[in-house]
Amino acid sequence: MTSSVIFAGFGGQGILFSGKVLATAGLVEDKEISWLPSYGPEMRGGTASCSVIISDTPIGSPIIAEPNVVIAMNRPSLDKYIAVAEKDAYVFYDSSLIDEEITRKDVKAFPIPATQMANDNGITGLANMIMLGKMVKESGAVSYDLIMEGLKKVVSAKHADKLEKNIKALDLGYNF
Amino acid sequence: MAEKILMKGNEALAEAAITAGCRHYFGYPITPQTEVAAYMAKRMPKIGGTFLQAESEVAAINMVLGAAAAGVRSMTSSSSPGISLKSEGISYMAGCEVPALIVNVERGGPGLGGIQPSQSDYFQATKGGGHGDYHLIVLAPASVQEMYSLTIKGFELADNYRVPTMILTDGTIGQMMEPVSLDAVEVKQFDKPWAACGQRGRDHRNIINSLSLSPEELEQWNLNRYARYKVIEEKEQMYEEYMMDDAEICIVAFGIAARVSKNAIVEARKKGLKVGMIRPITLWPFPTKALKAAAEKCKAFISVELSMGQMIDDVKLAIDCKKPVYLCNRTGGVIVSSNEVVAKIEEVSKM
Amino acid sequence: MDFKKTKGLTDAPLHYCPGCTHGIIHRLVAESLEELGVLDRTVGVASVGCSVFTYNYFNCDMVQAAHGRAPAVATGIKRARPDDIVFTYQGDGDLAAIGTAETVHSAARNENITIIFVNNAIYGMTGGQMAPTTLPNQITQTSPYGRDVTVVGYPVKVCEMLSQVDGASYVERVAVNNVKNIMKAKKAIKKAFQNQIEGKGFSLIEVLSTCPTNWGKSPADAIKWLDENMATYYPLGVYKDKEATKND
Structure with a gap:
């Protein structure tokens, strides 16, 4: 199995971070992994994306032309990647930021009001992890246990409060 | 390890x-x-x-x-x-x-x-x-x-x-x-x-x-x-051979272009096209020995590059222009896609 | 007094023109290194210009640097071998034109190196073109009507400039136009090396020097011209001495 996941949104939404958590989870399972960020002058506010591939077989190119999983956290990202997503792809989008109906009928679309949920639960800024939790649940790219382990590897024990909030966000998404 | x-x-x-x-x-x-x-x-x-x-x-x-x-x-x-x-x-x-x-x-x-x-x-x-x-x-x-x-x-x-x-x-x-x-x-x-x-x-x-x-x-x-x-x-010539055993078309690519080409080769093989790759690891010295050997059995070469075609000169020199060498490229910071490479392989296979 | 050749110089005959003061400055540098007992652990950096061949003359390990880059090369050597004594020997074109950035920034870092800066107000090696230190109205091959400051700007006063750089430890301008000044120059150069031995950081000694050939003067007239023109535009003296300031 190969999961080709694109995370996309604004800079500052934690796009690269959630990709890193996913990639690290794959590493725990000793899968083949690549994580490729968009890079450049777009830091805060601009577009940010990253491509994560988790596979049982060696990965050729780290560049994803046709993702089978899309996590979109703003409208331009959703428009851009839903257009190239594979048939039957999982498409997760933050419905509190994106006011749009998915017209493609051959993908599995999941609207999640992640930003709203984060605000309501006192974890503003962690919509990315809510999205990731839901993605793990639905796509099965990695297991629940693995994503938690991945998170613990990425957020060091030194930042216990941060870790706690991230776990909460993942759980919120997973159980949504 | x-x-x-x-x-x-x-x-x-x-x-x-x-x-x-x-x-x-x-x-x-x-x-x-x-x-x-x-x-x-x-x-x-x-x-x-x-x-x-x-x-x-x-x-x-x-x-x-x-x-x-x-x-x-x-x-x-x-x-x-x-x-x-x-x-x-x-x-x-x-x-x-x-x-x-x-x-x-x-x-x-x-x-x-x-x-x-x-x-x-x-x-x-x-x-x-x-x-x-x-x-x-x-x-x-x-x-x-x-x-x-x-x-x-x-x-x-x-x-x-x-x-x-x-x-x-x-x-x-x-x-x-x-x-x-x-x-x-x-x-x-x-x-x-x-x-x-x-x-x-x-x-x-x-x-x-x-x-x-x-x-x-x-x-x-x-x-x-x-x-x-x-x-x-x-x-000191270093290179990697990928699916070259029965290859009729030989892609030459390095770095990220070689990664994209690997995907393309897998796709092209699904279509029955016999294509492989020599990936130079040393660009200087250029792996001329491997290319010379490939020129004996392959009918054509494709240089896949993120430039207007620079390494292609060395490919031609390495094989003394014995076989045609085609270019598949993007430039300016655009990365050549797997589909573009597959299309080039198909085009060359029909020549 | 027993006058002997210093061990700091090799036996290679100097290629400099008759009357050129590079020879004197070479001797002052070489004597200093010998007297301080550091010749055996010294690495010199030759620059581009008349002093390009100093690697044949100084009796120590030498690295030849690209035009203007000697302070960067010296930085690399010193960082790799902190126990070595590292110096550059540069002319005015090399140090004050193409190598301005390397000069200023090695001073800003207070790099623990010694720079010998030979200012003769002209490009010697290439045959007498205008230098960054060529005086206003001075005639050279590329300022045939005299340096016109309204067109090409003013000379760069290196010591004055570096005196404003916080990092620089010791900056002094000397001349080698008479015995008294030569003795002063020796003292300054030796002190610059002593500073490095003691880890005090960046020292630069600017030495006003003559270029009879490209100035179109006899050696005696060249000395006189230095005295009357250069030494007035570029006043001699200590421009920065962190140690001295500390003691005040």
Whole structure:
């Protein structure tokens, strides 16, 4: 199995971070992994994306032309990647930021009001992890246990409060 | 094998340099290689090394020259426009026969160009770059693991032959993360009796110099160096063969273009097209032996590059133009897609 | 007094023109290194210009640097071999034109090196072109009507400039136009090396020097011209001495 996941949104939404958590989870399972960020002058506010591939077989190119999983956290990202997503792809989008109906009928679309949920639960800024939790649940790219382990590897024990909030966000998404 | 960890290519490269015994890094910020400098800035002070952010790329390469001339493993990293600035110092290092490692994480050019991945410094890296008769040894990693292993190899080759060595990579390989095992490799170290580091009882002075006003003497220096280049060409060609056993079409690609080509080959094979790849790992010396052998059985070659077609010249030269060589390319920071490569393979297969 | 050749110089005959003061400055540098007992652990950096061949003359390990880059090369050597004594020997074109950035920034870093800066107000090696230190109205091959400051700007006063750089430890301008000044120059050069031995950081000694050939003067007239024109535009003296200031 190969999961080709694109995370996309604004800079500052934690796009690269959630990709890193996913990639690290794959590493725990000793899968083949690549994580490729968009890079450049777009830091805060601009577009940010990253491509994560988790596979049982060696990965050729780290560049994803046709993702089978899309996590979109703003409208331009959703428009851009839903257009190239594979048939039957999982498409997760933050419905509190994106006011749009998915017209493609051959993908599995999941609207999640992640930003709203984060605000309501006192974890503003962690919509990315809510999205990731839901993605793990639905796509099965990695297991629940693995994503938690991945998170613990990425957020060091030194930042216990941060870790706690991230776990909460993942759980919120997973159980949504 | 050591436990695998996730690392950016640029970081794996920096860690490899430290493993190789490099304790002197001189650089100047430029996207997309800045992680190398940032990593060194963090690590070097903790291990008694020197990280110095120079006032310019020009100064940085000359600091590298100074440190390397004094006999230590030293390096710099930059991206395309910065490498142009360093080219003066690189030419001097080639002339002085001072070994060091120069890293080019390429971006689109010419001029200030862009910041997205490119391979358009191939000519600059493999044909000289600066003035005068010289070559660098040029290594082209295609994975984060190779960023690690080839950096160590690069220091060894440089010292062994007293030839400055370049890691030629691009923004993709530099920025991407992959699992990498930082193996406790045995790193070869070399005596440097030629180093200018104070005589301390030595019975002669060591002079590091590239100047001779006698044309006959300078000619002899060049001939001596080229004799060494000949040995390097004979002994150090590195490449990877991918699905070449029954290949009728041979793709030649390095770095990220080779990664994309692997995907394309898998797709094309599903369509019944017999295609394989030779991936040069050393761009200089170019793996001519492998290509010559491939020319005996393949009917055509495709050079896949992120440039207007630079390596294609070396492919043609390597096979003495015995078979047609086609180009599949994007430039300016655009990465050629797997679909584009597949389309080219299909087109060539019908010719 | 027993006048002997210094061990700091090799037996190679100097290539400098008759009357040129490079020879004197070489001797002062070489004597200093010998007297301080550091010749055996010294690495010199030759620059581009008339002093390009200093690697043949100074009796120590030498590295030849690209035009203007000597302070960067010296930085690399010193960082690699902190116990070595590292100096550059540069002319005015090399140091104050193409190598301005390297000069200023090695001073800003208080790099523990010694720079011998030979200012003769002209490019000698290439045959007498205008230098960054060529005086206003001075005639050279590329300022044939005299340096016109309204067109090409003013000379660069290196010591004055570096005196404003916080990092620089010791900056002094000397001349080698008479015995008294030569003795002063020797003292300054030796102190610059002593500073490095003691880890005090960046020292630069600017030495006003003559170029009879390209100035179109006899050696005696050249000395006189230095005295009357250069020494007035470039006043001699200590421009920065962190140690001295500390003691005040």
